[in-house]
Every structure is written in structure tokens, then in C-alpha cells.
Amino acid sequence: MSITDTSSSPYVRLRSLPWQDSRWTGGFWGRYMQLCHQKMVPLMKRHMCEIERVKFAGNFEVAAGLIEGRHRGPRWNDGDFYKWLEGATAIAGIYEDRSLVQEIESLARLIAAAQREDGYIHTDIQIRQKAGEQVTEFENPMDFEMYNMGHLMTLAVVHRRASGSDSLMKIAVRAADFLDRMFAHPKPHQARHGICPSHLMGLIELYRETRNIRYRDLASRLLEMRNLVEKGDDDNQDRIPFREHTTAHGHAVRATYLYAGMADIYAETGDESLLEPLLAVWQDLVSRKLYLTGGCGALFDGASPDGSADQLNITRVHQAFGRSYQLPQSTAHNETCAAIGNLLWNWRMLQITADPRYADIIELTLYNSVLAGVSLDGSSYTYTNTLRKLDPMPVSLRWSTDRQKSISCFCCPPNVVRTVAESSHYAYLCSEQAVYLILYGTNQARFQFQDQPVTIRQESDYPWEGQIRLKIDCSCPVRFSVVLRIPGWCNQASVSINGRREPVECQSGTFVALDREWKSGDQIKLSLSMPPILIEAHPYVEEARHQAALRRGPIVYCLESCDLPENVGFNDVFINARQPLMVGTPDASLLGARPIETVGWACETIPWQKDGLYRPLNPSTPNPVRLRFVPYFAWGNRRPGEMSVWIPVLF
Numbered sequence: 001m002s003i004t005d006t007s008s009s010p011y012v013r014l015r016s017l018p019w020q021d022s023r024w025t026g027g028f029w030g031r032y033m034q035l036c037h038q039k040m041v042p043l044m045k046r047h048m049c050e051i052e053r054v055k056f057a058g059n060f061e062v063a064a065g066l067i068e069g070r071h072r073g074p075r076w077n078d079g080d081f082y083k084w085l086e087g088a089t090a091i092a093g094i095y096e097d098r099s100l101v102q103e104i105e106s107l108a109r110l111i112a113a114a115q116r117e118d119g120y121i122h123t124d125i126q127i128r129q130k131a132g133e134q135v136t137e138f139e140n141p142m143d144f145e146m147y148n149m150g151h152l153m154t155l156a157v158v159h160r161r162a163s164g165s166d167s168l169m170k171i172a173v174r175a176a177d178f179l180d181r182m183f184a185h186p187k188p189h190q191a192r193h194g195i196c197p198s199h200l201m202g203l204i205e206l207y208r209e210t211r212n213i214r215y216r217d218l219a220s221r222l223l224e225m226r227n228l229v230e231k232g233d234d235d236n237q238d239r240i241p242f243r244e245h246t247t248a249h250g251h252a253v254r255a256t257y258l259y260a261g262m263a264d265i266y267a268e269t270g271d272e273s274l275l276e277p278l279l280a281v282w283q284d285l286v287s288r289k290l291y292l293t294g295g296c297g298a299l300f301d302g303a304s305p306d307g308s309a310d311q312l313n314i315t316r317v318h319q320a321f322g323r324s325y326q327l328p329q330s331t332a333h334n335e336t337c338a339a340i341g342n343l344l345w346n347w348r349m350l351q352i353t354a355d356p357r358y359a360d361i362i363e364l365t366l367y368n369s370v371l372a373g374v375s376l377d378g379s380s381y382t383y384t385n386t387l388r389k390l391d392p393m394p395v396s397l398r399w400s401t402d403r404q405k406s407i408s409c410f411c412c413p414p415n416v417v418r419t420v421a422e423s424s425h426y427a428y429l430c431s432e433q434a435v436y437l438i439l440y441g442t443n444q445a446r447f448q449f450q451d452q453p454v455t456i457r458q459e460s461d462y463p464w465e466g467q468i469r470l471k472i473d474c475s476c477p478v479r480f481s482v483v484l485r486i487p488g489w490c491n492q493a494s495v496s497i498n499g500r501r502e503p504v505e506c507q508s509g510t511f512v513a514l515d516r517e518w519k520s521g522d523q524i525k526l527s528l529s530m531p532p533i534l535i536e537a538h539p540y541v542e543e544a545r546h547q548a549a550l551r552r553g554p555i556v557y558c559l560e561s562c563d564l565p566e567n568v569g570f571n572d573v574f575i576n577a578r579q580p581l582m583v584g585t586p587d588a589s590l591l592g593a594r595p596i597e598t599v600g601w602a603c604e605t606i607p608w609q610k611d612g613l614y615r616p617l618n619p620s621t622p623n624p625v626r627l628r629f630v631p632y633f634a635w636g637n638r639r640p641g642e643m644s645v646w647i648p649v650l651f
Helices: 027-051 057-063 077-095 098-114 123-130 145-163 167-182 198-210 213-228 252-269 272-289 336-353 356-373 412-421
Strands: 022-024 299-303 316-320 428-431 434-437 443-449 452-460 467-474 478-486 493-497 510-518 523-528 533-535 547-552 555-560 596-602 623-631
Touching: 022 027, 027 077, 027 098, 027 412, 057 077, 057 098, 057 123, 077 098, 077 123, 077 145, 077 412, 098 145, 098 167, 145 167, 145 198, 167 198, 167 213, 198 213, 198 252, 213 252, 252 272, 252 316, 252 336, 272 336, 336 356, 336 412, 356 412, 356 478, 356 555, 434 452, 434 510, 443 478, 452 478, 467 478, 478 523, 493 510
Parallel strands: 434 478
Antiparallel strands: 022 443, 299 316, 428 434, 443 452, 452 467, 467 523, 478 510, 493 523, 533 547, 547 555, 555 623, 596 623
């Protein structure tokens, strides 16, 4: 979950704010919050409670004995239902939407009716048991029981914090107590019941909310249980003990959820043996396996031959990290949930270490990979996120590269909804005498320093402009530090206070602390230079060799075929690296995004024969062509066509 409460966590350097104390009030994220309230939450409610009710709310009705039927949809649908409810709960609290609050309470009563007296709740198993099948709890790790219960716990915590209601908290506590009894003394045959371990984050947040130490200890015990696995595999990150992990391997969603949970446990226990693998795996990911957009999990399907001793029985790995520098474009998997898992992990690492590198990854992932997962009108979603779409595609892929209103595996859409709904939580962190600005945008936040209430109001057209204005509001002068993040992409920045430039060094990828006694009306201006630039990849990234991508500030751009002249083929276009890159005017059809324009080259090529694989090189004379790049997160929203982040370079 994104709404963490680390205010009492003993092993963090930066602490999260109460989620109500930071709000987007306008600008880029203000528009997304309105979209979430007006479109994303209600459309997903209609999907889960009406159009495909049998797969979501309907499963709880059958489990509760209210209607007859069988379980519909994947076994993890309970968790996806909880994720949507978490987003709806956050939105209801922010907008004080009484109608939505009532709807959530009604669904809480339905979930309570489905829960067994002993606290167990998992509609698939319960429905099968009611039908007379001989199935038992936690018999098959692929039933995703802990995954579902973990999301129930995060939902319950957010619900209590947003509404003050305990209706879902009572359900989550009973479920956690069931797990505590079931796994009081874990045995090897139970050790694999940690598929996609949302339960680690869920239990730690439940502990933070209730202060019941049993839930913290249960999270630690369930993590340690992974070491009992015999003949594990990379698909679930249990081929080797988790403390021996040094590289990002296997299923990208399960991995990022695991490492986020490990970071949560470290924040509460200070177990240094957890920190070493977290740092090592993170470095491997960002240095060798992370897409320019923040996406991760390059392969639809992989295997684990690099480390497996049993070469005769290599296991298949779904949604896998590739080998180092293996970052395909057209066939990139990049599941939206993996991007969100990476966001959750980096958020926790930032609080543990106070290292601004993690904030850079949070911003990169949120603006690009996460937002690419939802259409600009909030009605359709992606499961995978390619960096290059051709017509026709070079291979037939299992999942559509276009956004869909309904996806058979519906885990990503509600994950995007809750992430957008809770996005203001990522804007600030604090320490005892400092406030840290992590995300920029139009917002306001409340703090307490020396028992004095302080409000910071931020105004900015970020990410389209690099001018950030802050205004301090406090009842009397109070001393504390305002710590500004200078993003890693920014090579030139300056700070002024009340119109006077401050003599502070603003290096890229650092925090800059402004320590003084602040009074009401004080104003800070941060200027971040954000010229559009061309990016190249390490030469080992073979699919991007002699190509370039375009980035401005935190936004990665792409080229779409709909922005090319009719007589120019998409595969015939080249970037001219010597031409200037011009920032265009805001485009209302792209939520106010500013396209980047330049003059490139178009080289007319001879059409390929149907079965041709190689042929003699036929160079042609390049002709100038105007190129218009749009933000990657906004691709595919105007009309169908081709798209690419990486474009060949011709000097």
C-alpha cells in the first residue's frame, strides 16, 4: 500500500505525514484526482458491482450464502476488489463524498457476511467448500490466499484513517488473527504460501495502526518462513534464501512486493541483515534492468538457467526480469503492477535511507509507467506497457498492447486507481525539524514544529514548467528546515527566499536544506531548468543501439504515427541529433501536456518482401521531416497507430 504511517517507526530517517495532511489542490495532479473521483472510481465500481459483478462482488455474495453460484474469475480477484475499495475509500475521504462512503460501508457489510467465524476469508476456497469439494485452507500456494488477505489489511487501515470506521478493520483483524494461528509454527510444506506477498506490507501497516506487536512479529515470521522452501524457483524469489539475493530475478511483481515488505519490516525491527540484499537488488535493477520509463519486468516469460543447478528442470518464470541489459521494446512486458510495486519499494527505501536516488525513481515511475497504465479519460487500462508498437507487431503477444476496459487478469486497473487516489501521500516526508519536498505540484500540506502548526502551500505547473513557488503560513515564527529535492535529471537549479537568491549549492540528485526561522508569508521559489534532451542507452542494451529517446524533466516522450505526415512511414523516421528541440504549447487533448517538436529525417525505404529476413543495404537520401513527440503516458489516446520511445539517430 502507498499510505504508510511511519510516524513511530524506529528505523526510518524520514517519516510519512498523516495522509489527510497533504492534498493536491490543482495543477497536473489536481486534474488526475478529479478524474479519479469523477471517472475512475465510479467506472470501476460499475465494472466490479454491475457489468462483471459475478467475478467480484458476486463472489462475496456466493461465499456469504446470499445467492447460489460458483466462483468466477481468477483466484486473486478478491484482492483486486479490495484494491479498488482502497482507492474509493481514499477518494471518499478527500472529497468528503457521503454517497461513496455509504456505498463502501454497504460493501463492507457484504465482506463481513462472507467471512467465516474463525476469521478466514477467501471466496474461492469458501465457495468450493460450500459446493462439497474436498479442499482445505492453504493447500495450494497458487490459491493466492495471503495475497488477498494482505490487500484486505491495507484496505482496512486506509478505511479507518479516512473515515474513522472500524467496519473493515474488524474483518482485517480477524483475518490476521487467523493467519497468526495458522502459521504459528511454520512447516516446510507451508513455506511457499507467500505468492505476491502483499501480506507483508499489509501486516506491518496493521501493526502500525493497532500497535498490536503480534502483527509485526507475524510479518517477520512469514518472511522467515520463505527460508524453509525446498526446491524453490525464481518465479517466487525463493530459489535461494532472501538474504542471499543480490540481483533482480524472477517475477517482477512478486519481487517488488517482497522487497517493499522487507523494507517495511526493517523500518520496524532494524534487522540489518535485510538491508544488504535490499540495497544490492535495487542497484542491480536500476543499473541493468530498469526501463527509461521506470517500467520493469522486461519479459513475458523467462526461465532461471543462470543460477539453477538443476538444468534438467529449469522452471518457467512469468513476467520476468530479463538478464542484464535485456530490455526489448516491442515485446516489453512491463506489467503496470510491477511499476506500482517498484514505486512502493522505493517509497519505503526513501524513508529508511533519506537517499534522494529513491525519490528520483518514485517520480520517474509514477509519471511514466504508472500513468501510462490508464487512458486520459480514465476508462481503460493496460496490463503490459510496450515501448514500441508497430502495425503489424513483429510477434503475436498474449496481452494486448492497447488499453482495455476489461482485462481477464484485472489486477492492474484497481492498482492504478488506488495509486492515483493516494498520490498526494508521496509529495512530502518529514523529520523532527524538517519537511522534505518529494513531488512537486499544486498542493498544500500541514506540519507541526515545536508544537506550532505550519502550512505550506505549493503552486506550480510542474511537470511542464520548473518554477515551484512555496508559501509558509504559521501563527508565529518557528524554526525548521525546508528541504528541497533537486531531481537527478536537473543540471541547473536556483533557490530564492522572499525574492532574494540564496547562496546554496543545488547539485542534481541531492536534497538542499533551507534552515531558518520562518514566519507567515515567507515565500520560496525553486527554479529547475528542464530543457528537452536526447537520451542514449548503454551499448549493451542492444535493442536501443544507435537510437535515442527524448525526455524533458521527469517526463519521457514518444513518437506516434498520427503525428507524422501521411507520406512518411513510421519505420523510415530518424532523429537528427544536431537539430534543436522546441517545447510546444499546451495541448488540451493531452491534459495540458507540452509536446516537443524538432526536425528529423525521413528516408524512403523499399518495402520488404513478405518472407525477407536479410537483403543488401539500399541507402536513400534523407529528407527533412517535422517530428512531434508527446508524453509516453499519453500515447494511444487519440487514435490507433504506431508508437516508439526509442528512435534511430541519423547525424
